[in-house]
Amino acid sequence: MDIFKSITLATALSLAGLHALAGNEAGVVKISKGAVTVERDQQKLPASVGTRIFSSDRVTTGSDGAVGITLHDNTLLSAGPNSTVDLNKFAFDSTTHAGTIDATVKRGTLSVISGKIAKATPEAVRFSAPGMTLGVRGTSFVIDAGP
Amino acid sequence: MFIFAIGLAGLLYLGMTAQPTSTVVLLPDADGKAGRVELQTQAARQTLDAPYASANATNRGVFVARTENADEIQRRYAQVLAARPAAPVTYTLTFESGSAVDLVPEFKTVLDQLLAAIARYPAPEVIVIGHTDRVGSDADNDRLSVRRAETVRDKLVQAGIAASLISVAGRGERQPAIATADGVAQAENRRVEITVR
Numbered sequence: 001m002d003i004f005k006s007i008t009l010a011t012a013l014s015l016a017g018l019h020a021l022a023g024n025e026a027g028v029v030k031i032s033k034g035a036v037t038v039e040r041d042q043q044k045l046p047a048s049v050g051t052r053i054f055s056s057d058r059v060t061t062g063s064d065g066a067v068g069i070t071l072h073d074n075t076l077l078s079a080g081p082n083s084t085v086d087l088n089k090f091a092f093d094s095t096t097h098a099g100t101i102d103a104t105v106k107r108g109t110l111s112v113i114s115g116k117i118a119k120a121t122p123e124a125v126r127f128s129a130p131g132m133t134l135g136v137r138g139t140s141f142v143i144d145a146g147p
Numbered sequence: 148m149f150i151f152a153i154g155l156a157g158l159l160y161l162g163m164t165a166q167p168t169s170t171v172v173l174l175p176d177a178d179g180k181a182g183r184v185e186l187q188t189q190a191a192r193q194t195l196d197a198p199y200a201s202a203n204a205t206n207r208g209v210f211v212a213r214t215e216n217a218d219e220i221q222r223r224y225a226q227v228l229a230a231r232p233a234a235p236v237t238y239t240l241t242f243e244s245g246s247a248v249d250l251v252p253e254f255k256t257v258l259d260q261l262l263a264a265i266a267r268y269p270a271p272e273v274i275v276i277g278h279t280d281r282v283g284s285d286a287d288n289d290r291l292s293v294r295r296a297e298t299v300r301d302k303l304v305q306a307g308i309a310a311s312l313i314s315v316a317g318r319g320e321r322q323p324a325i326a327t328a329d330g331v332a333q334a335e336n337r338r339v340e341i342t343v344r
Contacts, residue, residue: 030232030269050270066230070272070344074235080227094276094316095289105169109227113234114182131168131204132188139182140174141195142224 024055026090027071031078035062055090059083061108073099075115082147083108092117104128105145113140170203171195172220177234186210235274235344236264239324242295242337257341258306264343265308272344273308275300277317280336281329285319292317299339 029036029051036047039058045051047059053069061067061083068078073092079085084106092099097120103110105127118125118136127134129145173181175198183196190208195201199220202212221228238257265271277292277299296315304310323336 028270028272031230033230066226068230068232070232070235074342074344076232076234078227078230078232080224080230083227094274094314095318096321109224111174111224111227111231113231129169129171131206131208132171132186134171135185135187137183137185139184140176141184142172142174142220142227144170144172144224146169 024091025052025072026055026057026087026092027053027069027075027077029053029067030070031066031068033066034064034081036060036065036067037062053087055087057087059085059087071101071115073097073101073115073117075101075117076111076113077103078111080109080111083110083145085110097121099124101125101127105143106130107145107147109145110143111141112136112143114138168204168206170201172199172201172215172224174198174220232344233268235342237340237342240299240339240341241334242339254302258303261303261308261341261343262306265312268343271312273303273313274342274344275303275313275315276340276342277315278322278324278336278338278340279320280331280333281320281323281327282332289317289319292319295337295339299341303341 029047029049032048037060038045038047038051038053039060040054047067059067059079061079061081063081066078066080070076071090086104086106088104089100089102097116099117101117112127114125114136118138122135122137125136127143129143171184171186173184173195175181181196181198183194186193186195186202188204188208191210193202193210193212197214199215199217201215202210204210238260240254240257265273275296277296279288279292293315296317300313300315303313323333324338325333325335327333
């Protein structure tokens with residue numbers, strides 16, 4: 001029984017550790033075209049429809065690539081070809097709608113249709129691109145960070 | 148000396164010439180109107196609040212704002228816009244007062260629409276969110292709203308929707324469909340929203 005308990009505890013701790021490393025689950029890939037990669041904890045994983053996206057993930061697309069991601073607060077993101085987007089931070093409380101979105105478009109294009117966090121606390125939503133930051137007041141827009 | 152002068156002139160030219168860095172284009176929402184984004188560099192601010200308003204930041208931190216042509220934007224950004232996920236769709240069920248179980252008869256109709264939506268969305272997620280009216284304490288309503296959502300979740304699972312697709316939340320009395328004073332029993336606020344995305 002003690003052994004069983006300690007194994008259970010060890011498993012729980014390692015799962016908690018993995019979860020902490022990976023960050024909060026942020027959303028799900030809904031559209032994937034051509035080369036789409038998620039970088040997480042120094043690993044590169046191919047992203048297909050159904051792949052989960054986590055806080056701290058980097059999403060990249062190749063020259064033939066495009067990706068659409070629905071975040072857990074209903075924010076709709078898509079990236080066009082030759083794009084690199086860092087989801088620096090995502091958190092969402094489905095009871096209170098408190099949360100944070102912080103994303104950086106390093107290169108390429110990102111389309112955003114804002115969701116519940118931008119509606120509840122617009123100041124908690126921030127997108128960045130080379131040379132500028134964006135504050136969002138509930139809306140749809142494209143960021144073009146250039147090649 | 149001559150080369151140095153050319154180099155210096157080149158640096159001056161680069162410094163004085165506005166090199167574009169990033170561009171932002173505001174798009175119309177589904178209703179044709181535009182929201183608002185506020186852009187900021189170290190040196191300047193720019194607000195975009197009309198459909199197809201755009202601004203690009205130069206390397207000197209200055210914005211160049213303009214209104215773009217709608218067709219040209221749809222062409223230029225065709226690939227990124229084509230990859231946008233479908234907008235989530237939401238169905239609403241209402242409850243008897245104080246009850247977590249007595250669903251109204253439209254459940255069957257909503258269920259048919261839900262099943263059709265689940266078949267339509269890639270990697271579908273079903274989000275079941277309970278709400279209450281403003282009778283009772285906040286804490287009680289938080290619990291009641293979760294119970295309502297769980298009741299609906301169980302019915303959806305019984306109807307054959309995979310439990311792994313469904314997540315549940317309770318918003319308590321935070322988001323009334325119809326605003327009322329505290330303590331008011333408002334039928335439309337006793338509801339569960341089911342979102343497919």
